[in-house]
Amino acid sequence: MGRTVTLVLVDGAGDVLGALPPFDVALPWWQEIADVVEAARTRHGVGVTVLRLLAAGEAAPPGGPVSYLAQVCEPVGAPLTPYDPGTDQSPLRAPWAVPGGPAASLRWALSRLGRDDVVAAQQRTWNLSSIWRLDAGGVPVAWLKQVPAFFAHEAPLLRLVAEAAPELVPEVLAADGAGRSLLAHVPGEDRYGAEAWFCAQVARDFHPVQVHFTGRVSELLAAGVPDRRWNHNRLAQVAAPWRDTVEGLDELMEELPARLAAIDACGLPDTLVHGDLHPGNVRESAAGRVILDWGDAAVANPAYDILRLTQDLPEAEAAALIGEWARWWRKAAPGCDAETAAALIRPVAELRAAAVYQDFLDQIEESERPYHEADVPERLAAAVSAARL
Incomplete structure (x- = not known):
């Protein structure tokens, strides 16, 4: 069972532009975003960064109808349906779930990677992580992972385990101490x-x-x-x-x-x-x-x-x-x-x-x-x- 996805689009200021027509994707897992981003581009000509889940059908995950909030950085040519987001301003919202949040994290990661030939591809976003693959020449070279405060121990732990068994954990290239980590690509x-x-x-x-x-x-x-x-x-x-x-x-x-x-x-x-x-x-x-x-x-x-x-x-x-x-x-x-x-x-x-x-x-x-x-x-x-x- 796949997902029927509705994307509600906002601009960089967070102003709601409207919702794209629903479309289907094959992967049922709500947090998997790569196919959602690709479908928005190929079916509607819209480049998006998915920010967070807005609503889901009555069934528990995976699969079914889901809607996400997504940011666009360019004018949208596709027809949009009006959408009223209400006044939702949760104090528990993740830093990558707001307009501009993913872009700030990508700037942090790319500055630490020190390369100007890297293309970022969004892979996952949900309450437990935001994950981006960083490619150079079509080949993965690193991953940006951002997690909430209750998972912020992951990067220091990886470094600690690497002292005992470096071959068993991903290499931490950089970490900001607040949930962002830049990890070397692990093939396989x-x-x-x-x-x-x-x-x-x-x-x-x-x-x-x-x-x-x-x-x-x-x-x-x-x-x-x-x-x-x-x-x-x-x-x-x-x-x-x-x-x-x-x-x-x-x-x-x-x-x-x-x-x-x-x-x-x-x-x-x-x-x-x-x-x-x-x-x-x-x-x-x-x-x-x-x-x-x-x-x-x-x-x-x-x-x-x-x-x-x-x-x-x-x-x-x-x-x-x-x-x-x-x-x-x-x-x-x-x-x-x-x-x-x-x-x-x-x-x-x-x-x-x-x-x-x-x-x-x-x-x-x-x-x-x-x-x-x-x-x-x-x-x-x-x-x-x-x-x-």
């Missing part, structure tokens, strides 16, 4: 849907990094990496509005303190957790594998990552890889019972995911909330299911 293919053998390679790549940071948690925290070690109060706060509507959630929250204590007793040390370690966030080339998108990274239990990495594998293959991972941890932390920890932490991982999504909702503007509104109750329900396995 994102490995969505990869098989168990590839997931095992990723696990082997990342395990030494996690062992490295078991004794350096203070360095991670000093770099701004969020501390997501057990926070029963936060999990309880997120679950509270749903305890009467998500069947079994009340019972899970009642037994949660005992479950957390049992996980602690397994002796698995806290360390760096990527937070979203699925194969699609790993790019592979002949040179090896590079792990991308570290915004969800935190200090936490390493079992979170192996569960995410094996989430889409057949049950037997997932169990085998978790068993191998547990053997690695028994060598790194003698006496620990990593396999039991991973089994016990499954529902906690889902509760943690619900809390992360609630954090997003608490920090983004109203029009962007459809991206995540369904995620909190879905993850809470998944936590109950995981506890019953």
Whole structure:
């Protein structure tokens, strides 16, 4: 299912010009913008920079009807429909979601890249990031990534991980400390849907990094990496509005303190957790594998990552890889019972995911909330299911 897109156009001052006729694009993911920009150019002869989501249909993402606000820098020859944006001035609006915002970030990136032969292509924009590909001679050379304040730890973390495993992370060419980063291009293919053998390679790549940071948690925290070690109060706060509507959630929250204590007793040390370690966030080339998108990274239990990495594998293959991972941890932390920890932490991982999504909702503007509104109750329900396995 693709998207039916309506672009509401504004000029550089933010004055609304009107809406283009709706058009269809194949990719259903609301945050993916490259095909929207291309369709506006080829179908309507309009060059646009997409700023943010305005509205979406009743269905949760992906797909369906969506409308975006987009800036133009030249006169528009296509017919436009009048559009009243109201008086929406959210204090939570991202700096790249306002007229002139993307252009300012591109000027920053290009000045640091120090080249005058670069063409910028918008790839993604939503409440969690704005991403531009920077090409020279038709070949990608770098990427501009801008993230909100709650992900601003990503660039300093990449530099910290590069000290231990430089081949495993993108090179940070520049960062402004406020969410903008200029990253060297990483060649290769994102490995969505990869098989168990590839997931095992990723696990082997990342395990030494996690062992490295078991004794350096203070360095991670000093770099701004969020501390997501057990926070029963936060999990309880997120679950509270749903305890009467998500069947079994009340019972899970009642037994949660005992479950957390049992996980602690397994002796698995806290360390760096990527937070979203699925194969699609790993790019592979002949040179090896590079792990991308570290915004969800935190200090936490390493079992979170192996569960995410094996989430889409057949049950037997997932169990085998978790068993191998547990053997690695028994060598790194003698006496620990990593396999039991991973089994016990499954529902906690889902509760943690619900809390992360609630954090997003608490920090983004109203029009962007459809991206995540369904995620909190879905993850809470998944936590109950995981506890019953």
